[in-house]
Amino acid sequence: MIRVVNRVLLALIGLALLCAGGLVLARGLGWAVPSWWPYSGPHDVLLSRADRERYRTDGWWWPAVIAGLAVVVVLALWWLLSQLRRSRPAEVLVDSGDGQGALLRGRALESVLEDDAESLDGVARAKVRLMGRRSGPSARIRLLLEPHASPRRSVNRLTDEALTHARDSTGLAALPAEVRLRAARHGAERVT
Incomplete structure (x- = not known):
């Protein structure tokens, strides 16, 4: 706004x-x-x-x-x-192995990262935004954690699974990420 x-x-x-x-x-x-x-x-x-x-x-x-x-x-x-100035790369340069490379839509990579992060145990919702240049992007990730989730375990699994998968599949040397965590609110539990 x-x-x-x-x-x-x-x-x-x-x-x-x-x-x-x-x-x-x-x-x-x-x-x-x-x-x-x-x-x-x-x-x-x-x-x-x-x-x-x-x-x-x-x-x-x-x-x-x-x-x-x-x-x-x-x-x-x-x-x-x-x-x-555009802060989001519209495309990401992917190493295709032929020496020329291919272009991947930035929104497609954001969507895949969001889906991978939301599939992790303890993550209720994820929002990913790519930043930087198309040859060396970085990610800003916001995770909404469920009440029972461990923040350390969620971040480790995000790094080991979702970010590693995205980096390997695009052929990027590195995919730095800034992760912001927020806990989901839950209603009070009643004991009867």
Whole structure:
């Protein structure tokens, strides 16, 4: 949900800045602008001569302004690129033995890992998400353990069975995993 809100806000801010820049450019080229725009006259400027020359004698002013604006632009671009970056590999490169390799859908590998983890004794539900590059993915695994399950035994079996099976079948040298455990809630038992 936060990603959706983040992207919507980024799009709205970008659209507002694009419209404001377009209106300033249109006014500078002598085109008509809406009447509500504050700089609609032919002699209106964004910064008056007095505003521009106020700190001209101070040698620090304009370098500081330019450096501040450069930092803002770099941070805005970094934020934009981080929004567009995909954190999940769509495909995993599988060693097929012929030297070229094959591509396996990332969601298919996630689904197989989830099924293998849920088949383990003591695991009620599993959620797997692949991260990283397609040539060297890693897994984030969330396990919902049943009340009687031993966390150590469940993690050991997950490592020895499900992750080893996935690593061997894809031909990956390593498949690092981050496992998060949570215990399932169970109702109170009544003694009669």
